[in-house]
Amino acid sequence: MTIPPFAPLPASLPATVPFVGPETLQRRMGQDFAARLGANENGFGTSPRALQAMRDEAANIWQYGDATSHDLTQALARHHGVAPGNIIVGEGIDGLLGVLVRLMIAPGDAVVTSDGAYPTFNYHVAGFGGALHKVPYRDDAEDPQALLDLAGQVGARLVYLANPDNPMGSWHKAGVIRQMLEDLPAGSLLVLDEAYAEFAPSEAIPQIAPDDPRVIRMRTFSKAYGMAGARIGYAIGHPELIAGFDRIRNHFGVNRIAQAGALAALQDQDWLAQVQALVAASRDRIADIAVRNGLTALPSATNFVALDTGRDGDYARDLVAALQDLGVFVRMPGVAPLDRCIRVSCAPEDQMAVLEERLPVALAKLG
Amino acid sequence: MTIPPFAPLPASLPATVPFVGPETLQRRMGQDFAARLGANENGFGTSPRALQAMRDEAANIWQYGDATSHDLTQALARHHGVAPGNIIVGEGIDGLLGVLVRLMIAPGDAVVTSDGAYPTFNYHVAGFGGALHKVPYRDDAEDPQALLDLAGQVGARLVYLANPDNPMGSWHKAGVIRQMLEDLPAGSLLVLDEAYAEFAPSEAIPQIAPDDPRVIRMRTFSKAYGMAGARIGYAIGHPELIAGFDRIRNHFGVNRIAQAGALAALQDQDWLAQVQALVAASRDRIADIAVRNGLTALPSATNFVALDTGRDGDYARDLVAALQDLGVFVRMPGVAPLDRCIRVSCAPEDQMAVLEERLPVALAKLG
Structure with a gap:
């Protein structure tokens, strides 16, 4: 059999x-x-305060975590000056990228990224049947204009850009990202992976209206906050896009200790x-x-x-x-x-x- | 916009x-x-040994968890007398059910469950476009014969049964489950949700060959092991089915503290x-x-x-x-x-x- x-x-x-x-x-x-x-x-x-919060929260591990990550979401909203409805907490950027691709990509839909950029994003796109199109790096950096050009040609539903970039460490200034948004083909969504944002110069981090419908930003506690093993990150975007995650995400999927640790880590600037x-x-x-x-x-x-x-x-x-x-x-x-x-x-x-x-x-x- | x-x-x-x-x-x-x-x-x-293991592991939370959950998988294999290749560790049964449904169900594929059984399974089936068919409970228990009959009628790819059952707490004897496997329509996979197995009398838990290709068993650390907030569970099944999870799962999705806690919990029988x-x-x-x-x-x-x-x-x-x-x-x-x-x-x-x-x-x- x-x-x-x-x-x-x-x-x-x-x-x-x-x-x-x-x-x-x-x-x-x-x-x-x-x-x-x-x-x-x-x-x-990790912040010693976050470590302490995690050790303390272990005593409550018999309880499911809060499915809405309410307290953390509120704190993140304050931190970023956005509304709680602009934020979804998930199982790291890897987990959030998977949900996002599932939400946006039907089999055959076009997605644009850079050849050599984050493989796990590509893994998710392939996993949901998306058609992945790639442009080369230019001077060891992702190439916004080439990404936009190809996105227009193939009718990309998603355009992936990490800023700062992994694996090269390069970055674009905020104005370049803002211009990308202006030039983004209609119907495309920019996936702005900012996993490394906290290490970047402030000139690399664009001001973007939280309700801008053209972009979703990905952030994580895995890197600067030193909590890779906790599997907790978040996305910032238009409330309707954020609400879409609730249709398909694993609602009780975030570890309770991770929620407590992330909240404490955020509060230890x-x-x-x-x-x-x-x-x-x-x-x-x-x-x-x-x-x-x-x-x-x-x-x-x-x-x-x-x-x-x-x-x-x-x-x-x-x-x-x-x-x-x-x-x-x-x-x-x-x-x-x-x-x-x-x-x-x-x-x-x-x-x-x-x-x-x-x-x-x-x-x-x-x- | x-x-x-x-x-x-x-x-x-x-x-x-x-x-x-x-x-x-x-x-x-x-x-x-x-x-x-x-x-x-x-x-x-939770086991005090598991609590201690989790508090100790917090110091390593800056590291991603082992993508293969190797040590836990080995221990689970020994515990159940199966091969490591029969086991996949995931983010609780909720997470594993989502991956399983994605692995097996294309839009329109038939799935059979009981009307009133676990809603999160239904949520995943709907989320991947499966066609959900339901049979009523019989005497406050899931009805194996009715499930099988309907599975045959609709050509079900998955047949869900929780034993013991949630939300009624009822259970079937091992022989009933084994007979279900014998009578399962060709092409159907039995999803045997054993989240509550550790609370059940031993007569409710069937001996099933680990390489039996007709069934996948779901187990969790959320219930008897008192770690609901850790989001860690596992499935036991045929090695080819288990290997299928690697095609689509979030490989680094399990929390490192959860891995350490589950291993210690398992070792504290x-x-x-x-x-x-x-x-x-x-x-x-x-x-x-x-x-x-x-x-x-x-x-x-x-x-x-x-x-x-x-x-x-x-x-x-x-x-x-x-x-x-x-x-x-x-x-x-x-x-x-x-x-x-x-x-x-x-x-x-x-x-x-x-x-x-x-x-x-x-x-x-x-x-």
Whole structure:
């Protein structure tokens, strides 16, 4: 006997996964990484107030979380100067992107992104049968004009842009984003992934009216707030778009401890400021290590730095593998010409010291 | 300007939500419930070892959880005597049901369930465009033969059965479930929701070969393990079916603290046994309160008891409302004739004392 067949759409999908996690790599290698610099996690950690809130909330874990994430939503609305109806809290940006794609994309609908941009967005688009169209990066940055041009050509329902960008760390100024909105083809929605916004200069973050129907902004507690494992993020958008999430989302899907932690983390902006300073210093530290090893650090508005090897994708892939063999977990862009780089996450000095020690060893192995 | 239209399927869905959470009700009332007996949460709480594991893991919340939930999956495989490839960990049964429906159901595909059974399953079926067909309960229990008959008639891709049942608390013996599998129409998959399995007599839990391609079993840490707010559960099934989840699931969607807590909870079977005994006693306590108030407690294999008012749905709805006004959160079945009952969750004595005090007041108000 065999299992009943999958529905045609899932049956057509590959069995591959978007990312192999560091735990899986560690099990394959039979040893733990000495430096965990591959997933843009924030090793400077979570606000102590958030940690305390999470530990306290554990006692209430027998209760489902609030399906509306009411208290957090209210606090986020105040924080951003928007109405609670402009905000939906969900299971990280990954989870929110999945719901958004499901809400907007029917099989065959066109979606535009950049070749080499966030793979998990592409995974969701493929998973709901969307037709993914890509434009190349331009000067190691996502190319707004090319995205708009292609969106117009293919009649894109969604246009994805991360600002700041992952995996290159580049960013556009607020005016560029605002102009994108003005030039966005009718019927397109801009998916503005701001996962790294808190690390960026303020000039990168546009003022956008919360009820602007042309854009949805994605934010997260995974990066600057140091809560990647909590799986909690939020989207800001037009109230009708936000209300659409309620039609299909997993209403009781957000972890109760994550809700408490996110609220406390948001309320500890002093800690955030400290992390921002530490991350900025860590970017410089990574750049310094890079330059002393003949690599070029690209400018970054995120908590990671793309290091240009000056060689090709094969070389960079070998370098990532050599670093992993030496206990240094890093990742790299997936497509040329971005894949001449490796991507190194900011982290505390103990991790940087490991990188400093082992990067030259890895490079030497490659010859 | 208006927002771009939703895709046709989500556009066709109602904006309603499957459940209104107790926090939302509390905000509407302007006061907290004195007794939280409506969501079948487990107020006897989580294993102290699980609580400790969660508090300890908070320090690592800056890291994404293991996308494969490897350690927990291994432990679950040992616990159930199956292979790791038979198990997928996900964001509670709600989350797993959503992925399963997406994996199996194309728009228009037939799904069979019982009228009055778990609404969130129906929500997912509607959300992916499935055609939901229902059979009535029979003697306050789901009716296997009627489910099978209808499944054959409509060519059901999925047949949902909860054993033990929610909202009535009834259960079928293992032999009945095994016979269902034998008689299941070719091409149908039985979705066996065992959320309450740990509260049931062992005779209710069938031995099923883990590689049986006709069934997927759903289990959770939300109920007996007292971790509803953690959003972690798992499914057991044929390896090819389980592997299908990897095509579409949110790979990094499970909270890291939840993973650590679930593993520790699973390893504390002594605590589980204690909870099972407390729940059994609580069922008797609820039944005793009920009978002294002229209500009939239905037999239950779960951590809740359906109390038959001997009247109709309007009366029971009024009783639920009256209890909520008095600070007692309970729920009730949604359809006749089940809706002559209210549903009361097992809970520690302080909550039972509130029920004991206020149930007669609510009944007296109704006259």
